[in-house]
Amino acid sequence: MFSLDRFARDKLARLDAEALRRSPVASDRAGFPHVVQGGRRLLSFSCNDYLGMSVRREVIEAAVRATQRYGAGAGASRLVTGNSALHDALEDRLASAKGTEAACVFGSGYLANIGVLGVFAGPEDLVLVDDLAHACLMAGAQLSRAAVLRFRHNDAAHAADLLGRRRAHHRHALLVTETVFSMDGDRAPLPRLAALASEHDAWLMTDDAHGFATVPDDGSAVALRMGTLSKALGSYGGYCCASRPAIDLLKTRARSLVYTTGLPPAPLAAALAALDLIDADPDLAELPLRKARLFTDRLGIAEAASPIVPLVIGQADATLAASAQLREAGFLVTAIRPPTVPPGTARLRVAFCALHTDEDVIRLADAIGRAPWWTRGEATAQRDTACPAFS
Numbered sequence: 001m002f003s004l005d006r007f008a009r010d011k012l013a014r015l016d017a018e019a020l021r022r023s024p025v026a027s028d029r030a031g032f033p034h035v036v037q038g039g040r041r042l043l044s045f046s047c048n049d050y051l052g053m054s055v056r057r058e059v060i061e062a063a064v065r066a067t068q069r070y071g072a073g074a075g076a077s078r079l080v081t082g083n084s085a086l087h088d089a090l091e092d093r094l095a096s097a098k099g100t101e102a103a104c105v106f107g108s109g110y111l112a113n114i115g116v117l118g119v120f121a122g123p124e125d126l127v128l129v130d131d132l133a134h135a136c137l138m139a140g141a142q143l144s145r146a147a148v149l150r151f152r153h154n155d156a157a158h159a160a161d162l163l164g165r166r167r168a169h170h171r172h173a174l175l176v177t178e179t180v181f182s183m184d185g186d187r188a189p190l191p192r193l194a195a196l197a198s199e200h201d202a203w204l205m206t207d208d209a210h211g212f213a214t215v216p217d218d219g220s221a222v223a224l225r226m227g228t229l230s231k232a233l234g235s236y237g238g239y240c241c242a243s244r245p246a247i248d249l250l251k252t253r254a255r256s257l258v259y260t261t262g263l264p265p266a267p268l269a270a271a272l273a274a275l276d277l278i279d280a281d282p283d284l285a286e287l288p289l290r291k292a293r294l295f296t297d298r299l300g301i302a303e304a305a306s307p308i309v310p311l312v313i314g315q316a317d318a319t320l321a322a323s324a325q326l327r328e329a330g331f332l333v334t335a336i337r338p339p340t341v342p343p344g345t346a347r348l349r350v351a352f353c354a355l356h357t358d359e360d361v362i363r364l365a366d367a368i369g370r371a372p373w374w375t376r377g378e379a380t381a382q383r384d385t386a387c388p389a390f391s
C-alpha cells in the first residue's frame with residue numbers, strides 16, 4: 001500500500017462519518033423521465049434534461065446521422081483539424097438564439113467557464129462572484145489569478161459596495177453570476193447588476209446553464225453569456241455568446257479550447273436538433289416552470305422562479321434519509337450535500353421537466369407533504385431564508 005492509498009482510505013472514512021461521501025450510481029435514462037437504478041424504476045426529479053431532449057427520437061437520430069457522416073471523434077483540437085462544419089453551424093444558431101454577434105462552443109460548460117474567465121481576467125484584475133455561484137465559476141476565477149471576491153447571494157448592493165471600494169485598484173473587473181442558480185432555483189437581479197457593471201466599467205458575465213429554454217431571457221445587457229448544451233438541450237458541451245471581437249479572442253486564447261480536442265459530431269448535431277425542436281414548439285419551454293409552480297402551489301410554499309425547487313433540510317444524514325424515503329415511494333430526488341451547497345443547507349433539489357405529467361407532480365408533492373421529515377420541520381433553524389417553510 002502506498003501512503004497515498006492510506007490517505008485516500010482515511011479521507012473516505014472521514015467523509016463516511018459525516019454522511020458526505022458520494023459516488024456515481026449507474027443510471028439507465030433511456031425511459032426518461034423514468035430512470036432505472038439498481039434494478040428499480042424511479043420517476044426522476046433529479047435530471048437537468050428539462051425538455052426531455054436527451055431521449056427525443058429526432059435528437060438521437062441527428063446524433064446517429066452525424067456520427068455516420070463525420071465519424072465518432074473530432075480528431076484534434078478545434079484549432080488544428082477538430083473544427084467541423086457542425087461547430088460553425090451550432091455557433092451561428094446559439095448566437096442568433098441569444099441575439100449576439102458570435103458564439104464559441106467548448107467541450108463542456110465547465111471548460112467554457114474556466115476558459116472564458118482566464119481570457120478576460122488576469123493577475124491585475126478583479127473578479128466579483130456571487131457567493132452561490134457554481135464550482136466551475138469559482139475555479140475559473142481562481143485559475144485566472146485575479147483578485148477574487150464573493151458578493152452576498154443576489155445582493156447587488158453588496159456588489160456595489162465592493163466595486164466602489166476595490167474597482168480603482170484594478171485594471172479590469174468582472175461581475176459574475178448565474179441567471180438561474182443551480183441549487184437554489186432563484187434568479188439573479190440582472191438589470192441591477194448590468195447597471196452596476198456599466199457604472200463601474202465592470203464586465204458582466206452570466207452562466208445560463210439552467211436558464212436557457214426554461215425561463216425568459218433578460219441577458220441583453222450582458223457582455224459574456226455562457227451556457228451549456230447539457231441541460232435543456234439534452235446533449236453535451238458548453239458555449240459562450242458575446243461580441244465578435246470577444247469571441248475571436250476566446251478562440252485564439254482560451255486554454256480550455258485551444259489545448260483540448262473538439263467535441264465529437266454527435267453532441268453538436270444533437271444540440272442543433274434540440275434547438276430546432278424548441279423553435280418549432282414555443283409552448284414546450286414553458287412546461288418545466290409550469291410544473292414547478294404546480295408543485296410549489298400544491299405544497300403551499302413560495303412560488304417557483306425556475307424549474308428548480310430546493311427543499312432545504314439542513315443536515316446531510318437527514319437529507320439522505322428523506323431522499324431514501326422518496327425512493328421507496330418510487331421517486332428519484334437526489335440529496336444535495338456540502339460542498340455543493342453551504343454547510344448546514346443540505347437539501348432535496350427537485351427539478352421539473354416537460355415530460356412530468358401534472359399527476360406525477362401532484363403525487364410527488366403529496367408524498368412530500370405526508371413525509372415525517374416535512375411535517376416535523378426538521379432542522380428548520382438552518383434553513384436558508386429563501387427556501388420553503390417547513391410547517
Ligand SMILES: *Cc1c(COP(=O)(O)O)cnc(C)c1O
Nearest residue numbers: 108109110134182209228230237
Ligand atoms: C452544470 C453547470 C455547469 C457545467 O456545465 P457542464 O456542461 O455540465 O460542464 C456550469 N454552470 C452551472 C451553473 C451548471 O449548473
